[in-house]
Amino acid sequence: DAGITQSPRHKVTETGTPVTLRCHQTENHRYMYWYRQDPGHGLRLIHYSYGVKDTDKGEVSDGYSVSRSKTEDFLLTLESATSSQTSVYFCAISERGQNYEQYFGPGTRLTVT
Amino acid sequence: AQKVTQAQTEISVVEKEDVTLDCVYETRDTTYYLFWYKQPPSGELVFLIRRNSFDEQNEISGRYSWNFQKSTSSFNFTITASQVVDSAVYFCALSEGYSSASKIIFGSGTRLSIRP
Numbered sequence: 001d002a003g004i005t006q007s008p009r010h011k012v013t014e015t016g017t018p019v020t021l022r023c024h025q026t027e028n029h030r031y032m033y034w035y036r037q038d039p040g041h042g043l044r045l046i047h048y049s050y051g052v053k054d055t056d057k058g059e060v061s062d063g064y065s066v067s068r069s070k071t072e073d074f075l076l077t078l079e080s081a082t083s084s085q086t087s088v089y090f091c092a093i094s095e096r097g098q099n100y101e102q103y104f105g106p107g108t109r110l111t112v113t
Numbered sequence: 114a115q116k117v118t119q120a121q122t123e124i125s126v127v128e129k130e131d132v133t134l135d136c137v138y139e140t141r142d143t144t145y146y147l148f149w150y151k152q153p154p155s156g157e158l159v160f161l162i163r164r165n166s167f168d169e170q171n172e173i174s175g176r177y178s179w180n181f182q183k184s185t186s187s188f189n190f191t192i193t194a195s196q197v198v199d200s201a202v203y204f205c206a207l208s209e210g211y212s213s214a215s216k217i218i219f220g221s222g223t224r225l226s227i228r229p
Contacts, residue, residue, distance in 0.1 A: 042117075043219040045217060058216065098217040099165075099208050099210075100163065102160065104158035
């Protein structure tokens with residue numbers, strides 16, 4: 001199994017509060033991704049990174065920011081959480097980009113009340 | 114724009130039956146990649162297969178097989194002699210372009226239930 005961990009695994013927070021989710025990999029893969037999974041929508045890409053300090057937006061990036069200061073860590077921040085951001089968040093890694101297989105972390109279930 | 118359609122929201126079959134999960138895609142690129150991922154009840158996502166647009170050869174891996182047809186823009190997944198452990202949500206996905214920064218999109222998934 002690819003070495004990917006996500007923290008926290010579960011979080012309940014209130015509307016308007018900032019939240020940061022962390023993805024940590026031990027595979028030294030260049031590419032890292034954040035997705036959200038919602039019923040009826042499959043997985044939707046939020047942001048991705050193609051190297052340290054190199055990030056780009058995905059399909060549903062509004063309300064989210066990311067940072068990658070080290071190869072192994074990719075942080076997803078909700079600056080001011082809203083109820084529409086209640087979701088399961090998955091981190092993924094890939095050695096060669098989105099045209100190649102991705103390996104996923106265990107997910108973080110976030111509830112915004 | 115890219116699009117992936119998994120029209121079957123849920124499928125339920127009895128163990129040992131064969132089952133096919135449909136995936137239809139839309140893309141304007143001539144170079145693209147198709148994937149299937151499995152999400153068992155435990156929640157993790159597992160990579161199953163990757164296929165590029167220049168390789169229409171069907172693939173078989175044990176009880177799993179994939180039928181890629183560019184003429185119908187489909188990349189269907191068949192499980193032969195299904196087992197309870199095959200119960201999961203299966204996602205088809207598409208990425209396009211040469212760039213390693215190309216975007217990937219997933220279908221909405223098909224929930225497969227295998228009844229004993």
